Amino acid sequence: MQVHNVQQGTPEWHALRSSYFTASEAPAMMGASKYQTRTDLLAMKKTGIVEEVTPQQQAIFDRGHATEELARPLVEEMLGEELYPIVGTSGNLLASMDGATMLGDTLFEHKLWNQGVVAQIRAGELQPHYYWQLEQQLLVSGAERVIFVCSDGTNTNFEHLEYRPVDGRREQLLAGWAQFEEDLGNFEVKEAKVEAIGAAPDQLPALRIDVTGMVTASNLDAFKAHALSVIGNINTELSTDKDFADADATVKWCGEVEDKLKAAKEHALSQTESIDVLFKAIDDITAETRRKRLELTSLVRARKESIRTDIVMDAAKALKAHIDQIDGTLGGRIRMPRVAADFAGAIKGKKSVSSLQEAADAELARAKIEASRIADGIRVNQATMNDLAKDHKFLFHDFQELVLKANDDLVALIKVRIDEHEKEQAELKRQQDEKAEQQRQQEELRKQQAAEQVAQQSAQEPVQEKPVTQQAVDPAPTATPITSAAPAVQQSTDDGQRIKLGDIVARLGFALTADFLHTLGFLPAEVKAGAKLYRASDFPLICAALIQHIQAVQAERAAA
Structure with missing residues (x-):
């Protein structure tokens, strides 16, 4: 300060x-x-x-x-x-x-x-x-x-x-x-308005009627002409406070004229029982005065209601334009919520046009202030979201609702959601790793069981060494044996079934080449579309040959 x-x-x-x-x-x-x-x-x-x-x-x-x-x-x-x-x-x-x-x-x-x-x-x-x-x-x-x-x-x-x-x-x-x-x-300064004071039409001349069994003296014709002229010139186009004040005063004036005519009629009636011309003239003036009074009353009510409606609608449009302008600054993803504004309630009880407008303007200003306050809060929350959750925005599809929270509450919620998400991801990874380990263990067990089965078969059917015969296709170039001498294998009876090298590898669970199989004494039975096919019945023998090869390598290492 x-x-x-x-x-x-x-x-x-x-x-x-x-x-x-x-x-x-x-x-x-x-x-x-x-x-x-x-x-x-x-x-x-x-x-x-x-x-x-x-x-x-x-x-x-x-x-x-x-x-x-x-x-x-x-x-x-x-x-x-x-x-x-x-x-x-x-x-x-x-x-x-x-x-x-x-x-x-x-x-x-x-x-x-x-x-x-x-x-x-x-x-x-x-x-x-x-x-x-x-x-x-x-x-x-x-x-x-x-x-x-x-x-x-x-x-x-x-x-x-x-x-x-x-x-x-x-x-x-x-x-x-x-x-x-x-x-x-x-703001544009408007001319100061003087309070509107209504003015009724000029007073009509006094109606004079003297009756003695017949009308002896009357200015009725002149009175009627003047009265109808005055009534006909009454303004019914209402727009300003002055017009409304005039109309209100004229309504009262019309009522007074009706009362005076009624009194004049009753006075004349007390002097005679039947004077048709007199009564007809009085009735005509009374009817016209009443018609004008009712017309003005209806016009005043309708026009006032129209003005009130226009003021309320204009204020509502101004507020919408203000909110639309704010929406344009929020980046498109987020929109302003509805800002409550009771313009009808604000103008309730107001009488003059100026007081109606003033009340609506005050409510409009209040609503604009509230809208700007909400927009400032939204911008702060947008910055918070970009700062704390820039890599986790997929967790906040409901940001349109969250953006209206107090900033401290939003910060806490962002941290909670991200923490829960990371915990879920960690748990999911743990479960995946656990499942992968279980699968690995099951695969190791399966391989072990397969090897044990082959070993049992090998022990029950001793391998007889005999030269390998060439069948069906030329062998691949001889690869250098891994051991000093390839073991001789006994070939099975060819039943016509074939197995791909890839299938053999899949069954064994480790990589194996055609050259290496050649060193073990196994040649392809056929070659189709570049794929080397072996006798399916030789698979147990291949397993036994592999076991023998491994045992031979182990023995050499032990001797060295």
Whole structure:
């Protein structure tokens, strides 16, 4: 906070305030002020014209300053510390504090004794009209709390509460001022509107009727012509506050004319029982007046409803345009949620066009502020997701819903999901490794059992050495034997069944070449499409020859 050496109420203080958004203006900016509308604040900031203070208002201000001075020692005694008035700024925000401690951790704000404020303090819940000012004071000063006091400067009438920042309000306040600054740039000052006062048509001339068995004197014809002319000229095109005020006044006027005509008719009737011309004229005027009254009543009601609908629809469109603009900045994958805005509720009870528009504009500003706050949170969460889960985004298909969480909650959820995923992957790898080990062990067991079976067969059928005969195809070039001499093998009876070298390798479980089989005394029986085929019946003999070869190699190694 930057502290300014100016005293509250001085010209220097007023000049400083004109360049900043002040804490006392925060309630109006948020549409919560009891004394100033948001539109009025926009106009004041745009033009720099401040409404003159009336003598009555100045008297209240002076009394408030006097009681503030009397209440300050009472608060100092309560805190055990001295308080100093201070004016500070932070960015484009300003706050004038009635008092602050030397360390600046506690502020003092005083309001003149008021039963309504006292009731809020005793209930422990301040209205927005008060807490937005306190939130800005805390934001600008960096203080921890405000001692909010309502008093008349005496111990007898002295109520207070301790106000601390409320979660979320600071963000709302900053978003509100950002939206206000944007609206201020686009704001156009409109001509001040004088309150519309309705005017009914000029009064009709007094209707004079004297009857003595017959009409003896009457200006009925002239009265009728004038009355119908006036009624015919009544405006039924309603658009401005003035038009509506005129229409409301005219409706009352029509009712009065009807009552007067009825009275004139009854007066004449009391003098004679049958004067058709007189009564017909009066009835005609009465009927026309009534028709116009009903027409205007219907038009006023319909037009007011139309204007209310137009104002609500225009505000809703403006909010949608604002949200669409935000959506364009979120990258396409994420879209803004629906932002609630009760424009119909905001204008309820408003009578004039200007008050309807002001209420809708205030609700629109509130909804825009809320939308901007949500968008800022989404952007923070997007950055968090890109930082913490850039390699695990496939775990967050529901990010549209997660993006609306508080950032701390999102961080925790991201870590939990990634941790659970890594545990699942580790468990899956463990299971795969365990399965592979089981398969390896089963394969080793199968090979061992196959070798034992071959060994048993070999032991039961001794191998007789005899020269190998060439069959079917020319042998492959003789490979250099691994042992000093290849064992002679007894060939089986050829039953016509063949087995590929690859099938022999698959059965044995290790690599074997045709050249090596040749050194053991086994030649292909056939060659088809480049594949060397052996007698299927020779497979037991091949196994026995391999065992003999291995035993021979083992014996040589032992002898060496």
